[in-house]
Amino acid sequence: MFSQLFRKQDAIMVGIDIGSHCVKAVLLAKTNSGYRLDAVAIEPIPKGAMVERAIQDIEAIGRVVAKVRKRIPKSVNYAAVAVSGQTVITKVIFMDVSLTDAELESQIAIEADSLIPYPLDEVSLDFEKLAVNEADPSKMNVLLSAARTESVEARAGALEEAGLKAKVVDVESYALGRALDVIYDQLPSDAYDKIVAVIDIGAVITLVSVIQSGKTLYTRDQVFGGEQYTNSIVAYYNKTYDEAELGKTTRDLPPNYTFEVLAPFQTALIQQIRRAVQMFMTTSGKDHVDYIVLTGGTASIDGLERLLVDELGIHTIVADPFADMEISPKVDRTLLDRHRPQFAIATGLALRSFSSCHI
Secondary structure: OOOOOOOOOOOOEEEEEEOOOEEEEEEEEEEOOEEEEEEEEEEEOOOOOEEOOEEOOHHHHHHHHHHHHOOOOOOOOEEEEEEOHHHEEEEEEEEEOOOOHHHHHHHHHHHHHHHOOOOHHHEEEEEEEEEEOOOOOOEEEEEEEEEEHHHHHHHHHHHHHOOOEEEEEEEHHHHHHHHHHHOHHHOOOOHHHOOEEEEEEOOOEEEEEEEEOOEEEEEEEEEOOHHHHHHHHHHHHOOOHHHHHHHHHHOOOOOOHHHHHHHHHHHHHHHHHHHHHHHHHHHHOOOOOOEEEEEOHHHHOOOHHHHHHHHHOOEEEEOOOOOOOEEOOOOOHHHHHHHHHHHHHHHHHHHHHOOOOOO
16 A cells, blocks of 8 residues: 555654655644654755655765654654655546445456556555545545555655654645645635645656645646746856855846846746646636645745746735744754745655545
């Protein structure tokens, strides 16, 4: 099975987000007033160890996770991690409502053969019953998730290298949507019942997860991210990749970079987001999106949310998953403040310690 993907867990888990360029970690605790942030960490990944979201060097990723592990209390031994990209498939299927869990599992194994474009002996499967189908009460909506076993095992192996056990292997787009639970207070009070597009703009991949009333309506991965911005700086100003990355954060770039590099990238990014919104509306039958929540490292580009409001007319914010949380005094505030939007997926994974739900 999919590493107990949707099963309720008792032990506290650290959320480990293995991205294209960095590993991020978030550890949460439940309090009487909500959640407390007990630890965060972020470490860069060596070039070549990841290609898009596929692990190429398990030992190298394991060494990065081991560095992250040093910022997590030693008593925490379990982790939630996620898969994404072309190796992951999620579908809502319709099954007879009268089936027992055992019968459902057997039937899904049969159905999966026609739904998944990989040999079944190469994939890990899991499912969860959602709700009775509104159009046909004799059917149950069931969320089926499948991932290439090699992708699941690579992540579990990287965690083992660092002394952590993968207790949950989730899907990144669902972890991203789950993070919205701690971001709603940054949106208008009606946001829970409205259509919210959470868009994580990473280095290489942009993830889209559209949520309404706690339900995931749509997910999509797009190969587009901040790396294109960095590569433009490299090309224009004859810098190394590391110098360009540093220049992005320190703003130590030629005065005309705003017109030569930043503006064209912003235009391309807005086009990607517009296309994602249009694809959601086309496939879902919905005619609008009420709010956009930006996460990921590239979300921190100055003024991006204002540009989206101007161009798309949709209320947009840059997420801070920890805005309403108690922060442990052990947390490095400087590191936290520099990277807040990047911790959304890791936060959604950390929340799996407290909920067995599929989002």
